[in-house]
Each structure stands twice: as C-alpha cells, then as structure tokens.
Amino acid sequence: MKNLIVGQSGGPTAVINSSLFGVIREGMKQEKHIDHIYGMINGIEGFLKDRYMDLEKELTPEQLQCLRTTPGAFLGSCRYKLPEDLSDPVYPKLFQKFNALNIGYFFYIGGNDSMDTVSKLSRYAESHGESIRIVGIPKTIDNDLVLTDHTPGFGSAAKYVAASVAEIGIDASVYEAKSVTIIEIMGRHAGWLTAASVLARKFKEDNPVLIYLPEVPFCLENFMKDLEKAFTQRNNLVVCVSEGIHDKDGTFICEYAGEAGVDTFGHKMLTGCGKYLENYVKSHMNVKVRSVELNVNQRCSTFSQSLTDAKEASLAGSFAVSAALEGATGKMVSFVREEGPGYDLSCDLVDVNEVCNKEKPVPLNWITADGCDISDEFIAYALPLIQGNPAIPMKNGLPNYAYRK
C-alpha cells in the first residue's frame, strides 16, 4: 500500500482548498489502496526542506469541512521553478524523499507554472523508472490554461467581479452628476476575468458601458471618444479595464504612470492602469472621476464563492486521485463541457506537457468589433460558472476559515 502527497502552488484562489478537500476525501475513500495522505507545506519548495503534514491525522473534522469554503492555500504555496535540466541533483533528492515516505501518488494543484513542475517530475519519473504517479489539478482565476473548458477558481473570481462591478455601478448611479468610474481587474495577459464584468449588466444600456481586455490594443484617444459616446446614453459610466491593457506597441498603460510618478522623497510611485486612467480622464474631462482596483479580494472572497466552481474544484481533486489509482501519470485533469442546451460538465485527462507554459486568451470573436465590449457568446460560456451560493460555516459573524496556526 502506497501513500499520497498533495501540494498547492502559485497564486491562491477562492476554491483551491476545495480541490484539496476533493483529494483528501477521495484519498480517505480509497483506504484499501492509500495509506497516508500527506500535504506538502509551501509546495515543492517546502517539501525539499522536509515540511509536510499528515492531513488525515492532523486535520479535525471541523477543519476539513471549513476547508471547502476557505480561500487561500491551506497548505501554503510557493513560486518555485524546477530546473530545465532533468539531470540536476534536485530531482534525485526529491524522489529520495518521496520514496522515503513511500509515496505512490503525487498531486499538484496549480496553474501554468505548477503544471511545468508536474511535467518535469513525470518526465523524470518515466526516464528513471520511478513508479510514482504524478497528476496535476488545474487552478487559476485567470482561466488561461489550454485544453480545458475552464479552470477551477475562475467561476468564483468571475462571480466576485460581476457582483462587485454591479454594486459599484449601483453606488456610482446614486448622484445625478456626470461621473466616470474605472474598475481595474486582474489579468495581465488574458482578459477572462475582466470580460466577466459584462455579467453585471442588467439591461442593454446598463453599466459597465465599456470593457477593455488585453487581447485588443488600447488607445487613449479612442478611449476618450468611447467615453464621449457613452455619455450620450447615460450620466454615470462604469468602465472595466484589465490590469494588463497595453498600447499597440506593447507598452502597458500602467507603465505610462510609472515612468515619471515620484513622491515627495523622490521615490518612484507605482500605480495601476486604473489610477492612471482616472488621472488622465480627470485632466481631460470636466466630470467626477474615480478608480477602483478590485485587487486581491478577487481571488479570495468566501462570500461570493460560486457553488458550481467549488463543486467542480472538489471534483477535479477527487477525479485526479481515482485517475492516478487507475494508472494515470503525466496528466492534468481537464474539464469538458458537453454539447447541448444545458450545462453538463465532465472530467478528463490531458497530457500535461501540452498544457504547461501556454496561455489561452479570450477568443477575439468574443470581443465586439469596436474593441470595447464583450459578445453574447462569452455570456453563454461564463454564466453557468457563477451559479449557486455555498453554505458558509460561520463563527463570530465571519466565515469560519480553516487555517494552520
């Protein structure tokens, strides 16, 4: 009988712990095949320093239950890139540690870079006759992994973005005076999350009136024209921009500000594109302007967790365990959306080497021709992913988060 080890890597999401929950639950179910269920603390990086825990023994039933609605990464995370050269001594060191712990199954929950780790470890295992099975479980709010319909973490972040944008729109509409509110949303290279802001729109002329993704070059002059046109429709405008919008030369709009902004002590002031655009519009239009950076709460809000997303994240975790037991290795769990009128999702496996170090942008035909709005195809794609609210265990008026002290 072999043991199982699981780790978390990269930026956290609202449901990365749901995937961890799925791995633990399935691991406990498979007690005939799996003995201990270990968790690496701070991913591969921590494991190399012998930091791990026995999840079955050390987690209380209450902690296990709370894990499902706790954001962040319960096990801690890392941004550790394994060397390209598979003859590097870190590999035998790692596998020695795996073998010392009698590990038969290795799971890594993460995004692009984490799948790179899964790829390297599985290639090393294959070429060195190591029998350990290595499977990746996708996670990223950015939704930019290829070969999967979407990624766990995106639905909850999209729901946070849509609800927050709707509420900021409500807040912005209470006064009669003309105003522009610019909302900066995460996503440096892919605009999936920013696109989700369209879900906040309740009727045709409703906010957000303008949406800009990094998939289309951004032009300040066109932006001002878009605003003027939008002002003919309504007095308070909400504009959503991806943090990664850039001009046709590839220069990020946030860099426009960073080049020259200095504070009283001469220190360079770094700000985002939202703040830059706020100042730009302020100095070009005689209207009230403000900017809101949704910031890290996008990826860690419990209250706006999507039940669909949480369930799918857990499913991805348990599917990975069953698949590994059936022999899968060098794979990533993927989501397949079945054709048809309803929303029907199933899990599959894809070659992890085909996933890592690639990025999936929003299809250009899901962005309107004028470059400042999102098409109905995206809405049909994204709407099922934000459905349902999980029951949140509460304590002292706040979500009862699971945590390692």
Add this chain to the structure above:
Amino acid sequence: MKNLIVGQSGGPTAVINSSLFGVIREGMKQEKHIDHIYGMINGIEGFLKDRYMDLEKELTPEQLQCLRTTPGAFLGSCRYKLPEDLSDPVYPKLFQKFNALNIGYFFYIGGNDSMDTVSKLSRYAESHGESIRIVGIPKTIDNDLVLTDHTPGFGSAAKYVAASVAEIGIDASVYEAKSVTIIEIMGRHAGWLTAASVLARKFKEDNPVLIYLPEVPFCLENFMKDLEKAFTQRNNLVVCVSEGIHDKDGTFICEYAGEAGVDTFGHKMLTGCGKYLENYVKSHMNVKVRSVELNVNQRCSTFSQSLTDAKEASLAGSFAVSAALEGATGKMVSFVREEGPGYDLSCDLVDVNEVCNKEKPVPLNWITADGCDISDEFIAYALPLIQGNPAIPMKNGLPNYAYRK
C-alpha cells in the same frame, strides 16, 4: 388623511434601502392614517425639480422584497445643503410643494449633513406654523453620529472590512517570504471602520498586526519601528490604516504623495495613504510590499451584509413612521443598547439639532496606548453588529438587485 414622503441623501450604504423598506412597510401598515407613500428622487435636490415617485404604486412586490438586500440608494441621493438663512426663498418653495402633495410626514435617511437638512426643515416648519412632521433616519458606514449607540450601515461595512481583511490575511500568508500588506479603509475623521479590522484576528499574533486610526497622530518613524517589532513575531504582516491618518501637524499622510507625484504628462497623480505607505516601506525595507484600498465595495457589498444591521436599518425606518404618527418632529431615530450581558437594542428619538454637524470619534481608551491596536472593549461593542447573513434573492448567479431603470 395625509401623505408620506421619504428621501435618501449622502453616501450610500449596504442597508440604506432596508431603512427605505422599513418606511414603506410601516407606511403601508398605517393605511388608516397614511394615503400615498412618495419617494423623492435624488433627495431634496431632485424634489425641488418635482422628481418623485409613488412607491406603493410603482414598486412591484418583487422590487420591494429585493430592496432589503440591494445596496446603494434606490431613490438616488444628493449632496445638497439647505441655506443657513431660513428666510431663503427655497424654504417656502419646498413647503409649497409639500403642501401641494398633501404631505404630512417627511423622512430623510442620511448622515450628518442630512440631519442638518432635517434640522433646518423642522425649524422652518415650527416657526412658520407648518404642521408637517419631519424625522431623520440615521445612516452612515462611518458610525460617527452622536447620541446613538451606532448607525445603520456600520455593521455591514464592518463585516465587509473584517471578512476582507481576514481573507487578504489568508492570501498574504501563503508564501514564506517576508511581506507587508497595507490595507486602506474608509473613514476620514473617525476610525470606526478601520477599528473593525480587528474582528478579523483569530488568535493573539494573527493579522492584522497593526491598526492605525485617525484619532491618534501617525508617525512614519514609529510605523517603521512597529513593523520591525511585528516581524519578530511573524513573516507576513497585514497593516490596516484609515484613509484619514495624519501626522501630529494635521497633514494627511495621503498628502505626502499628492504634493509631488506627477505622471508622464505632468499631471498630478493623486493616490491614497495606503499606496504612499506601500512605496515608503518598499524603499526602506527589503521585503515584498503591496497595498489594497478596500474602496467603495465597503459600503455596497450585498454578500457581506449583516443581518443584524439590515434588520435594525429596517426597524429605524418603521420606528420613524410610527413616531411621526404619534407626533414626533425635529427628531432623529437613535439606537439604545440595553445594559446587560446579551445584545438588546431598542429605538428612541433624539433632538436632531443635537446631532447634526457633530462627529463621534472612537474613544481614545478603545485604542491601545502604543496607538497601533484596538482594545477588547471595541470588540465587545462591534461584534454583535456583524452577526447573521440575510437570505439574498438571486438571479442569474448574482443578487437580484432592485433598481429604477
């Protein structure tokens, strides 16, 4: 039989519409005494332009139900200050309009400035023999109104702050590397909301490790020392600052940045104190630093609405109507917390002239002597106000907000 009119004024909150709901519901109950229930659109300012609606006729039962969990100001708001001089022609103009609509009861939901409106209108009515009864219903996330235990709107904003700070703390703790996360929270003059961040702390050494309110002068030098001391306890530090922190000379910390920050086009870059402190710590300490401005979502989040706050906001609205029917005028509804071990609240009336244009700061003995933490007395005060989650009507995966198109 007389009619009722209600308006909303000042910045919106998550539960200002619960108070509106309370007014409408009580008004409908009192059908023997109240005929029409009117709502001013954009407060006094809109009413002066004859903008109002019949809330009983024009609101569908679904809208009325959704009102309870819709943030913002359903009727629209204004920031309109009535002239100090009660012989100004705007007063007879207003009362002419009231009388034309056969208004017997006037309710204004708002903060400090709105109570100034209530004060002036009731003083004018008294001195001019107008029989209309005028009552204020408190609302402000800032919790800075005097003569009331707390204000509707504070509990939900406090819950948003506490939950968000806890989640940012979880997010910040996933990596091992030393880091500082600075969270900027609303409150220019009073630190109530920033103080609520202490509710996020799950155990003694937990984040937020440092909390700075505007009630105590802020000193950059001490701040750096506080950080260094905190780093001896843990690697990732979450620091909460009120937007209104200022030095001993009264200069806002956010002004330190605004004095010199300019972008590539020479435009002045305005940023908050959080961003300023981020840049300051970055240039003085070799650790990862980021800042998060919680921004407008603090006052308009549906998902983190406190059920206690929503119920009390509604109660304040219905109490105002009953009180006016019993003869009250020139009053504001206040909250009285009963002495004793449990949390027991009742409504009372206070002289609105004693409320307007005053501010209630956080008591200095609720701030620790070192000026960077909050005492247990505050926790005992604030904890009951964030309890309970309302059932949120949902539509397409998002809260079903009530809105005027």
